[in-house]
Amino acid sequence: MAVPKKKVSKARRDKRRSNNSKLNLPGMVKCSKCGAYILAHRVCKACGSYDGKEIVKQDA
Numbered sequence: 001m002a003v004p005k006k007k008v009s010k011a012r013r014d015k016r017r018s019n020n021s022k023l024n025l026p027g028m029v030k031c032s033k034c035g036a037y038i039l040a041h042r043v044c045k046a047c048g049s050y051d052g053k054e055i056v057k058q059d060a
Contacts, residue, residue, distance in 0.1 A: 027040040036046040043049070048056030 028037050029040050030036070031038050031044040031047060031049065032052055033049045034044060034047040036044060038044050038046075043055050048054055048058045
């Protein structure tokens, strides 16, 4: 098995590990019809449209 030749310092080890623990924000975009923020490539919950077309009938 491979054995490290030199000791890896705690700072170097933790710097390498720090990138994996970031929380990523989901891709939020504005709805083209009503302007509400929605997840990308999904039907708008506010107005029921997707790609400028009404997909889900909204009661109101």
